[in-house]
Amino acid sequence: MNDLLPSISDRDFARFQRLIEDEAGIFLAPVKKELLVGRLSKRLRILALPSFAAYLEYVVSGVDEEERVRMLDCICTNETHFFREPAHFAFMKDVALPSFASAAANGQRPRRLRVWSAGCSTGEEPYSIAMLLLRYFPPQSGWDLSVIASDLSTRVLTQARQARYSEERARELPDAMARQFIKRERREEDERNATVTLVPALRDIVEFRRVNLAAVPFPALGRFDLVFCRNVMIYFRPPTKQRVVTGLLEQLADDGYLFLGHAESLLNLRSAVRTLGPTIYARSRVHAREDSH
Numbered sequence: 001m002n003d004l005l006p007s008i009s010d011r012d013f014a015r016f017q018r019l020i021e022d023e024a025g026i027f028l029a030p031v032k033k034e035l036l037v038g039r040l041s042k043r044l045r046i047l048a049l050p051s052f053a054a055y056l057e058y059v060v061s062g063v064d065e066e067e068r069v070r071m072l073d074c075i076c077t078n079e080t081h082f083f084r085e086p087a088h089f090a091f092m093k094d095v096a097l098p099s100f101a102s103a104a105a106n107g108q109r110p111r112r113l114r115v116w117s118a119g120c121s122t123g124e125e126p127y128s129i130a131m132l133l134l135r136y137f138p139p140q141s142g143w144d145l146s147v148i149a150s151d152l153s154t155r156v157l158t159q160a161r162q163a164r165y166s167e168e169r170a171r172e173l174p175d176a177m178a179r180q181f182i183k184r185e186r187r188e189e190d191e192r193n194a195t196v197t198l199v200p201a202l203r204d205i206v207e208f209r210r211v212n213l214a215a216v217p218f219p220a221l222g223r224f225d226l227v228f229c230r231n232v233m234i235y236f237r238p239p240t241k242q243r244v245v246t247g248l249l250e251q252l253a254d255d256g257y258l259f260l261g262h263a264e265s266l267l268n269l270r271s272a273v274r275t276l277g278p279t280i281y282a283r284s285r286v287h288a289r290e291d292s293h
């Protein structure tokens, strides 16, 4: 362990482990001890606390409710990028959106689409979804489009709402998307820190909210046609995962599609879904809700 960082006893690590799993569903296996120390030692420094035991007491004492949120902000891993796992976006464009469009053309559904990006991190995922939606259903098509993007971490939500990304990050976008959805604000004097902002038309259809997926029941968000919950449950243990997936399926429209991360298997929930592609699911017909007919 790095000499400059304070150490943590096994007993205190176990207490943090319980607290973090209870609060956020995130299970830090013993090998994650150094990760915890690395990520939380800054909080000890800022609060001038002498040890992890003292920090834990401070967090659970409730004198500063925001510190719980800050602790979780430090623990969350927020790696993401635009159009991550392209097979999911190809499925959305080639299968999901055409199925909604033809159902609407036949009068079987309204021209309205609601999408949930759960565990959206700094916004690349929900904005990628919104780009595809707007290209498929441009404003003149008359579709009402909305993306609810949620995360546990307030830090990433603040960043996501700004819709500002580095030039380097923006290079992940296909050319056509970049041309349509990026506003360049190049500051000539400092090329390296150049950033771009996403256009208002895109930002207008994405709404960010703090939702803790480990706290069931979820807030009343309504039904969604597409639910993305990718690379969020990797640190959840099986009972938590099962609870979260059951909750996500509850929010999914009967003709909707659920996208999970590639490392996130559906455990023993397979009977509740039909598999349509790599970690792409629909509700199984048996489980379709009676109230929808």
Ligand SMILES: C[S@@+](CC[C@H](N)C(=O)[O-])C[C@H]1O[C@@H](n2cnc3c(N)ncnc32)[C@H](O)[C@@H]1O
Pocket (backbone or CB within 6 Å): 023, 024, 025, 026, 076, 077, 078, 079, 080, 081, 084, 118, 119, 120, 121, 122, 125, 150, 151, 152, 153, 156, 211, 212, 213, 214, 215, 229, 230, 231, 232, 261
């Ligand atoms: C690795 S990022 C994945 C981002 C995006 N979905 C993707 O696939 O690129 C995981 C995100 O899940 C969030 N997260 C972790 N635990 C959560 C929880 N209990 N409720 C909501 N979000 C959570 C983290 O804050 C982080 O932003």
